[in-house]
Amino acid sequence: MNKHFIQEIRINKVRHHKNISIPIDDHKSKHLIITGKNGSGKTSLLEGIKDFLKLFENYSIPELLKWKELALYNDLELSNNVEDYYTQDRMRRDIENFTTLIDNYCEKIELNIKNSQEIHHLFQEGRFLLAYFNASRACSMLIPKGVEKINLEKKYTINDDIAHLFLKYLVDLKTQATFARQEQDIESSKKLEDWFDYIEQNLKFIFENENLKLKFDYRNYNFQIIEPGKDPYDLTTLSSGFSSILSIVTELILRMEGQRTEIYDIEGIVIIDEIEAHLHVSLQKKIFKFLTDFFPNVQFIISTHSPFVLNSVSNAVIYDLHEKIAYEDFSNYSYKSIVEDFLGVDQYSSIVKEKLKEYELLTDNFDSLNPTEHERLNDLNEYLDNESDPHSKELQLKKAYIDLQRILEGDQE
CATH class of the missing domain: 3.40.50 (Rossmann fold)
Structure with missing residues (x-):
């Protein structure tokens, strides 16, 4: 609390x-x-x-x-x-x-x-x-050239940036887990593997893919993201959106790792x-x-x-x-x-509203339309009725009202 x-x-x-x-x-x-x-x-x-x-x-x-x-x-x-x-x-x-x-x-x-x-x-x-x-x-992580011991400070200033150390820190911990397993230090090994599982689970959430895997590339001292149907990629080649998120998450993780707790x-x-x-x-x-x-x-x-x-x-x-x-x-x-x-913003697309406005104008002048305008009216009618991304109920009702007025006035072509 x-x-x-x-x-x-x-x-x-x-x-x-x-x-x-x-x-x-x-x-x-x-x-x-x-x-x-x-x-x-x-x-x-x-x-x-x-x-x-x-x-x-x-x-x-x-x-x-x-x-x-x-x-x-x-x-x-x-x-x-x-x-x-x-x-x-x-x-x-x-x-x-x-x-x-x-x-x-x-x-x-x-x-x-x-x-x-x-x-x-x-x-x-x-x-x-x-x-x-x-x-x-943005998250600009340094790719390790080998295993490097990362000693995190107890505290960092509000302007410090240590997220770039995250990959090096992952490689350091993965190496520790491997040695712990070789030395039969089961408790330390399990604790570190559980930590990696926790990080992987949260990456699945961030990347919105339950099948994502975080794989250690031991030959290159790096980690790869594995997603079915995609080529493997690493944390240094992320889109701006994912980079923005990870810059926050990894920074805060590393700042808290200096005082390691279970959560x-x-x-x-x-x-x-x-x-x-x-x-x-x-x-x-x-x-x-x-x-x-x-x-x-x-x-x-x-x-x-x-x-x-x-x-x-x-x-x-x-x-x-x-x-x-x-x-x-x-x-x-x-x-x-x-x-x-x-927020005081109209949620509907200005394009859709312009098309509806044009549809209403053409309908109001139906009797004087030339062939090109008739064709345009038919195109707009089809667009507003059949657009795959449904428009709002309000806009649908507005179009229905325009059509009803047209029917009542005897223009049913």
């Missing part, structure tokens, strides 16, 4: 946004989904949250509060007309130094975090992780910009729930435009940065209602 999580985000100044509070939950950890029109400042908001979280890499919340108190104290002392020049100069320098420190972390954003005074210590011990993934992320249950706060980037719709529906299940004690702060992400988990607050409105739990809403009512 999460004991440390963001309860509220206070925006001091992020682009055109000033003095705004985004409440999440005071009592239990909830994820936050930031949405809003292009240009509303989603990425800038996430970067501001990242800047504040950097505080915990070197300092604690009590130290931040102390800076604020000292800046205020020196400011008050100066206002009392201290006459000594050297004292005045020292106070001004202290105010400037403390203000600079505060602004480094709090100029844009301040976070109200449950038990925040403990996070710096937990971070130093490797028991709390912080990570940020930008929208252009990846270390606490943390992870920021992901445009979580749906490059993903097919089927994966947009699954990716957020997959991450929250795989890393159960991580609080995710994400941005998205996708209705398939917005209703994929129930334990989340959705905040529209453009409208400045917070919503609770879209998991029971249909994609249609999210697209049209929340």
